[in-house]
Amino acid sequence: MALIVQKFGGSSVRDAERVRNVAGIITDTYKKGNQVVVVVSAQGDTTDDLIEKAREINPNPSKREMDMLLATGEQISISLLAMAIEHMGYPVVSLTGWQAGFHTDSSHSRARIKKIETERLHKELDKNHIVIVAGFQGISRYGDITTLGRGGSDTSAVALAAELKAELCQIYTDVDGVYTADPRIVKTARKLDEISFDEMLELATLGAQVLHNRSVEMAKKYNVNLEVVSSLERKPGTKVKEVVSMEKMLIRGVTRDNNVARIAVVGLPDKPGIAFRVFSLMSKYNINVDIILQSIGRDNTKDISFTVSEDNLEQAVAVLNDNLSALEAERIEVNDNVCKLSVVGAGMQTNAGVATKMFEALYEAGININMISTSEIKISVLIDEEDSDKALRVVHDAFIN
């Protein structure tokens, strides 16, 4: 008898038919003699509908009340899923985030899990119940409902699998695994049978939308066996684990991320500590900075360019403009028509030719490279957004097939 954690996203439970389908997957797992703990997101468009309801009333509501509102989305889906399982004749109970013992810090809308008190969960498992847990949510030490922000339900599932020492944590989505590139754009993309945590982490961070990087980080930290699998077709998915069997593939995948903007701080004095000042400002406002390029400008000045997520662009620019004189900068320039294209693979650590091959493929397709960033297992380049589809295809085909 194994303990298996299964996570289902919003599209997997978007209507009654999908809820019944998911109930079928869960009960099949339970029937085989496993203990099953399920983490569910809010149904389909529920979260967007709730946000819209809030906007009508207050364009800028407090995060505390927004969390109160949004947490109802998962509470609806856990109860409906439990009802579907009841209807099939299996013992089941649904638990909200706080009932399942998810204690978080009090950063509303992007809370971090501090601990999971599993007393209630174990009590329900001991009664042979299938346990359905609301993902994405927890409770702060003030007794307030919090939400975990982006990728929250994946993180809930992995944290629960770690805490319960589950044999396996299955992330069900509407794709059937992790691909070498987005199969909607790159027809020749291949599904991976296995991928390492590190590779998955790069892919997740770089815009592959199957798994959120927070959840992969956590899975790596606690060595949780992850599997990305389809909720619509019953077939093997992609296993994400510490060590994967060697394959001949040099790279594991190509991703692109259009949710990127480039900011240039132009005309900075050419003296020490300037970069530090710029980036400490960004970190003060919790704005993640990615690719960084520092160039010498004219007249003893220099420019610092970096990329941020488009979600943070407005705030980043406002913060920089507010501090323009403190930074001794001339002006801020912005370009949000850019795209980050990355190749990822543990294989490239020992192969210097990867970068060359990537740049060559882009050059032959006439695509200009703005910025470059590398790590041990990935190479990212910033290109014009209009080139992104073509770039994805040519780079993918240069490495894979």
Added chain:
Amino acid sequence: MALIVQKFGGSSVRDAERVRNVAGIITDTYKKGNQVVVVVSAQGDTTDDLIEKAREINPNPSKREMDMLLATGEQISISLLAMAIEHMGYPVVSLTGWQAGFHTDSSHSRARIKKIETERLHKELDKNHIVIVAGFQGISRYGDITTLGRGGSDTSAVALAAELKAELCQIYTDVDGVYTADPRIVKTARKLDEISFDEMLELATLGAQVLHNRSVEMAKKYNVNLEVVSSLERKPGTKVKEVVSMEKMLIRGVTRDNNVARIAVVGLPDKPGIAFRVFSLMSKYNINVDIILQSIGRDNTKDISFTVSEDNLEQAVAVLNDNLSALEAERIEVNDNVCKLSVVGAGMQTNAGVATKMFEALYEAGININMISTSEIKISVLIDEEDSDKALRVVHDAFIN
């Protein structure tokens, strides 16, 4: 500085505009220097929509999961209302039933409040927050979300007013007070300025839908000053209190309840203990029985007729049929095309002519009386449902105006 509890029903917060209107009423009360605790129901049709969602998945879900689902309705409305008040610039916090300390028994779907732990509430009031509480819901000792069933939000408000020793508990609805009869049917109906707890209790029990009898019972028990007032017009409502100033009116109101069915247990043996057996069966299944009529039948048998709420009809008939031989009864007969018409007023205690006047008015309108039931301050008759509008008008006009 007074502490005022205000309760708003589902229609008072059904859309963004209504939510803003309610926020205006609340902040006006707060601006006058009062502490304000607000109890809200789920928006408009939310509860029905959620029930429909559940039905699609499981026609007979467990009450525990149904409560989990339905409790989201109030959680949505408290957060939206709090956002509206935030937008107006006032300090506010929303609390779910469990956050507000509503501890109930574990009878899901019709839980009873056992105690209210007001620690969190007092903490928020001490911070000068307007506190918005989810009505209708609480938490059981197992940590499960419960709902209070019909009239639950009124009950939440009155219980809170009692526990906090509030100066006043205002029940906002879409009518502007308690009327001598339903003004949609009886054009000559008058609004009452005051009514006693006992009278209100009879009216509430007898089908006047402004206040639920559970909440009136509780208000009477803890002597909570109640006021029924309109959320749409700013004008005085109806005060409900222990002692009301004398008025010349003999009766306080006329109500009718179409949610009534008559059951006849036919052909029972004419021996002691038979009525006891019938009604102990009903109480075993928690079915409330109202007007009772016992008649001698033919051949040493007798019939027992009684009324139940139409909601309980199916179950009552099933229980009786299952026990037909134990009861030694011949058969069960049912009539759900009946209506209970009642006149209520403390004045009738000392006036024997009330019944006569009522029966006369019905006789003159050619309306037949099936059953009669009386208490110190009310007289109810069972009539055909098709006569109910006419009966309401003629009886109302016989006493009032």
